[in-house]
Amino acid sequence: MAAKKPKSMKKRVDELLEKRLVTRAGGGEERLAKQRASGKMTARERIDALIDEGTFQEIGLFRKNRTVTFGMDKIDMPADGVVTGTAAVLGRPVHIASQDFTVVGGSAGETHSIKVVEMMESALKCGTPFVFINDSGGARVQEGIDSLSGYGKVFFANVLLSGVVPQISIISGPCAGGAAYSPALTDFVIQTRKAHMFITGPSVIKQVTGEEVSADALGGADAHMSVSGVNHFVADNDEQAILIAKKLLSFLPQNNTEDPPIVNPDPYVEYDPSLHDVVPVEGTKGYDVRDVIKKIVDYGDFLEVQAAYAMNIVVGFARINGRSVGVVANQPQVMAGVLDINASDKSSRFVRFCDVYNIPIVTLVDVPGFLPGVAQEHGGIIRHGAKMLFAYAAATVPKVTVVLRKAYGGAYIAMSAKDMGADQVFAWPTAEIAVMGAEGAASVVFKREIDAAEDPVAKRQEMVDAYRDTFSTPFVAASRGLVDDIIDPGDTRRKVAMALELLVAKRQQRPAKKHGVGPV
Numbered sequence: 001m002a003a004k005k006p007k008s009m010k011k012r013v014d015e016l017l018e019k020r021l022v023t024r025a026g027g028g029e030e031r032l033a034k035q036r037a038s039g040k041m042t043a044r045e046r047i048d049a050l051i052d053e054g055t056f057q058e059i060g061l062f063r064k065n066r067t068v069t070f071g072m073d074k075i076d077m078p079a080d081g082v083v084t085g086t087a088a089v090l091g092r093p094v095h096i097a098s099q100d101f102t103v104v105g106g107s108a109g110e111t112h113s114i115k116v117v118e119m120m121e122s123a124l125k126c127g128t129p130f131v132f133i134n135d136s137g138g139a140r141v142q143e144g145i146d147s148l149s150g151y152g153k154v155f156f157a158n159v160l161l162s163g164v165v166p167q168i169s170i171i172s173g174p175c176a177g178g179a180a181y182s183p184a185l186t187d188f189v190i191q192t193r194k195a196h197m198f199i200t201g202p203s204v205i206k207q208v209t210g211e212e213v214s215a216d217a218l219g220g221a222d223a224h225m226s227v228s229g230v231n232h233f234v235a236d237n238d239e240q241a242i243l244i245a246k247k248l249l250s251f252l253p254q255n256n257t258e259d260p261p262i263v264n265p266d267p268y269v270e271y272d273p274s275l276h277d278v279v280p281v282e283g284t285k286g287y288d289v290r291d292v293i294k295k296i297v298d299y300g301d302f303l304e305v306q307a308a309y310a311m312n313i314v315v316g317f318a319r320i321n322g323r324s325v326g327v328v329a330n331q332p333q334v335m336a337g338v339l340d341i342n343a344s345d346k347s348s349r350f351v352r353f354c355d356v357y358n359i360p361i362v363t364l365v366d367v368p369g370f371l372p373g374v375a376q377e378h379g380g381i382i383r384h385g386a387k388m389l390f391a392y393a394a395a396t397v398p399k400v401t402v403v404l405r406k407a408y409g410g411a412y413i414a415m416s417a418k419d420m421g422a423d424q425v426f427a428w429p430t431a432e433i434a435v436m437g438a439e440g441a442a443s444v445v446f447k448r449e450i451d452a453a454e455d456p457v458a459k460r461q462e463m464v465d466a467y468r469d470t471f472s473t474p475f476v477a478a479s480r481g482l483v484d485d486i487i488d489p490g491d492t493r494r495k496v497a498m499a500l501e502l503l504v505a506k507r508q509q510r511p512a513k514k515h516g517v518g519p520v
Contacts, residue, residue, distance in 0.1 A: 023061055023078040027102030035102055040172060040194055041238040043083045043100035046133050049242045050096070051087035058085040060118070065111040070142040077103050080111040081136075084119045086128075089249055092261075095123035098133040101173050105137030108179060112140070113150025120157040127255035129166040131245060134183060135173030135195075151178045158185035163356045165255045168248060170241050171195040171231070176219075187353055188248060188305070189231040190241045191221040197230065222308075229309045229342060247303055251317040251324045252357060259358050265322030266298035269497050275489040279366070279404050281430050283437075286336065289314055289329045289364060292404065296362075296493040298322065305350060310342035315350040320362070321497050323504075326354035329364035330415065332405075339411050340371040341384040348387035355395035360500055363416040366405040368437065383519040388414040390518040393421055396510065398503035400424045400496055403431040403474065403483070418482045423506065424499040426492070427474035427483045438468035 007015075024044065026032060035042050041049065047056060065072065065080050081103035086095055097116045099106040108116075116132065123130040139147040161167055162185065169183035171191040180197045183189045191197065198219035205211050205218070217223055224230040233248075235241035253260045278291050294300035297318035304316035312335040315328050328347050330337035354361050370376075370385055392399070392414070401422045407415070412433065416422045427433065435441065443450070446463035453459030470476070477483040487495050 020061065026078055026100045027104075031102035038194070039237065040101075040135070042102065043098040043106075043133070043135065046170075046172065046238055046242060047083060047085075047087070047096055047098050049239060050131065050245060051089055051094075052091065055088040056085055056096075057087065058083065060084050060115045063111055063115055065109050065143070067109065067143045067146065069144070072142050075104065079103070080109065080115065081106050082108075082112050082115050084115045086119075086122070089129075089131075089246060092249075092254060093126065093128045094249070095119045095126070095128055095130045096133070097131075099136045099173075101135045101137070104140065106135050106173070107137050107140040108147060108150055109140035109143040110146040110150045113147075113154050117150075117153045117157045120154075120161055123165050124157075124161055127165060127257065129168065129249060129252065129254065130161060131168045131170065132182065132186070133170045133172055134175045134179065136179055137174055138177045138179055148178070151182075154182050155185060158182055162187075163256060166249070166252045166357065168245055170245055171197055171221075172238050172241065176201055184230065188233070189224075190233040190235055190244050190248075191224060191231040192235045192237055192241050193221045194237065196220055197224060225306070225308045229306060229346065232305050234308070248317070251303065251319075251359075253359075256356055256358070260324035262322040263319060263324075264298075266319070269321075269494045271488075271490045272493060273490045275492060279428070279430060279489070283406055283432065286332045288333045289331050289337075289366065289404075292364060292492075293318065293327055293329060296320070296496055297325070297327070302327065306346055310340070310346040312337055312340065313343040313347050315347055317359075320493070320500055323500065324359050325500070326350060326359045326361045327364070328361060328415070330367045332366050335371070336368050337366050337406070338368055338371045339385060339388070339414065340376060341379050341381055344381070344384040344388050344414075348391040351388070351391040351395055355391070355397050358397060360398035360400070360503065361392075361395065361416070362496060362500075363399070363401045363422070365401060365403045365407050365412060365415045367408065367411040367415055368406050369408050369411045385410070385414060386519040389420065390516070392416045394510070394516060394518075395421070396506075396508040398423055398500055398506050400499045400503075401426070402492060402496065403427040403433060405430050405432060406437070407431060407433045408436050409434075418484075423503055425483050426485050426487045426495055426499075427477065428489050428492075429474065429486060431474040431477075431483075431486075432468070433474055433477040433483070434467075438464045442467045 032042050063080050081100050083098045097119050120130055167186035169186045169189045173195050175197045196215045196219040202213050202218055221234040225234050233244045275295055293302050302316055302318045312331050314331050318325055318327055399416055399422045401416045418425045442463040450456050450460045474483055474486045478486055
């Protein structure tokens with residue numbers, strides 16, 4: 001019997017193309033249409049929207065799971081429910097994983113998770129950011145412990161990547177149970193309003209505790225932004241989430257050994273008299289510190305992080321002279337800009353991120369102190385506030401501080417004071433740098449004189465004025481070298497820009513150690 005004639009190359013290529021088309025269709029046209037009808041993009045559409053056109057190189061297209069129990073060997077799961085590969089975003093390489101909800105609900109089994117981990121490990125070796133688009137019903141229960149092991153591998157890889165390459169999670173659909181911990185281990189979480197994140201869902205909570213709660217109230221994007229602080233950005237839909245991710249990546253370096261890219265420097269650094277009118281000279285009046293930020297950064301462009309969480313402090317990314325900077329600023333418009341537990345956590349983590357990725361930090365200070373109260377003390381304001389001290393003291397990137405108005409007590413030190421390693425500290429003439437406000441200080445320092453006076457009210461006001469004239473100005477701090485210069489507000493952008501340019505080549509060593517043990 002004659003040997004069977006081998007297939008021609010064209011035949012083999014045609015078969016390959018056909019298999020590619022079938023596999024790339026995920027769960028099939030019906031499920032893809034259902035995904036789109038729900039207002040969500042498909043896994044591959046999300047990747048296409050994120051990357052530069054024509055740059056995606058898929059890896060693991062034909063990977064399959066090896067589970068045979070519970071009929072899993074008879075279920076077709078193209079790409080095992082996750083699309084993985086490399087691409088360019090804004091001209092720079094990234095590694096990507098995008099879960100496909102049309103394939104068994106995007107559930108994570110052994111092979112699924114291994115594909116994700118392989119992308120993470122490749123990102124680590126190549127020094128590129130890793131973007132993980134989450135849309136999954138959770139663990140693939142049919143695979144039992146193998147599915148659980150897969151989650152563990154992902155978590156372990158998240159920690160290995162931390163501080164080496166940026167990690168961004170986009171939550172575009174369900175993200176429940178163990179799956180929620182991977183985003184929590186990444187640097188930034190972008191959640192759409194179609195998505196939900198929680199460890200235990202509403203039905204389980206009702207069964208165990210009797211509490212009734214909707215999915216949105218429990219794990220919706222707005223709940224995690226304003227209440228839990230789990231996410232960093234909220235997007236109306238997939239398209240907006242992807243735009244946020246692209247903008248975020250534009251501020252970041254590829255890895256911890258590089259500096260962020262210089263992008264379109266704003267040449268305007270001239271004197272800006274409009275800054276005179278932004279901050280009221282009266283310490284009791286509020287204002288929006290973002291108005292100050294926008295006047296000192298390039299083109300007024302500021303990407304705020306966790307905008308609706310711990311709103312008494314503002315953090316985010318901007319550029320000055322085209323160079324990325326991280327901005328930390330008290331927000332007098334909310335709770336007078338006081339520091340509390342949540343504000344301390346929010347700002348300290350942001351400072352740590354900026355430091356590890358070589359992003360200079362600009363701190364704008366207008367802080368009356370730490371928030372007093374039993375709830376704050378019992379909640380651990382001491383250890384949470386200490387996180388700010390730890391973060392700023394440990395940071396070796398350029399640190400420039402501008403005192404706009406109030407700078408009282410330990411809260412001022414926590415806002416990158418000179419003694420915490422700030423490289424340049426400027427103060428506006430409105431700055432009040434003191435142990436505490438004049439009203440409180442006068443009652444302590446001059447208590448005897450006030451009590452003995454014929455008119456205690458008038459005497460107290462006299463002592464308040466005397467204390468304010470003596471200590472609540474920037475001049476005493478400047479005379480001690482704790483402020484480098486007292487500046488005209490209109491000169492702020494120019495002064496900060498010049499300081500940052502001077503500090504570009506800053507090198508600062510820390511004692512050799514494995515790592516510090518900061519407050520938690």
